[in-house]
Amino acid sequence: MNRTEREAAYVDYVTARRAHLRRVAYALCGDWHRADDLLQTALVKLYVAWPRVRRAGSEDAYVRKILVRAAIDESRRPWRREQATDDLPDRPAPEPTGVEERSALFAALQALPVQQRAAVVLRHWLGLSVTETADELGLAEGTVKSHTSRGLATLRLSLEPSEAG
Structure with a gap:
């Protein structure tokens, strides 16, 4: 079977089964727009594998x-877990930090000992828990707390405005 015949067979299959497959996709996700996206993803993958799937005669099973x-996969995406709300935050988002402040913070971070820097970055920049940070660094949780506390204290001292200014 040449390429033109394969593509014609693919088009015939999609034309005949599209409505049914779209209903299957809707049953899986409960939203027609998402169902269209799922179906499009499935049809693209089917097109890539069409010669093999067609020979096996398992088109419907493959698409399902x-x-x-x-x-x-789509339900696991972070934006799918976001929920709309009518409650507005009490205060606006903080203003972005200026270049000078970011540079000073980065320089102060680089001045910390390696373990303290790692603990502060993992805990406060990346938002990991104490347990996750301890696992990541191969340290006890108490050690992570100590390194974080000391690192933050050093950062506060080095970043607070001098009184002579």
Whole structure:
């Protein structure tokens, strides 16, 4: 079968099964727009594997498997876990830090001992928990707390405005 015939067979399959597959996608995700996205993803993957899938005669099974996996993958995406709310925050988001302040902070971070710097960055920059930071650094949780506390104290001292200014 040449390329033109393969593509014609693919188009015929998609034309005949598209509505059914879209309903399957909708049943998986409960939203028609997401169903269209899932179906598009599945049809692209099907096109890539079409010669192999066509020979096996398992087109529907292959597309269903892609739809299920794509729906699971999509539900795991961080923006899918966001929830709209009517409650506004009490205060606006903080203003971005200026270049000078960021440079001073970076220089102060670099002046910290390696373990303190790592603990402060993992805990306060990346937002890891004490347990996660301890696992990441291979340290006891108490040691992470000590390094973090000492590092933050040193940063406060080095970054607070001098009174002579």
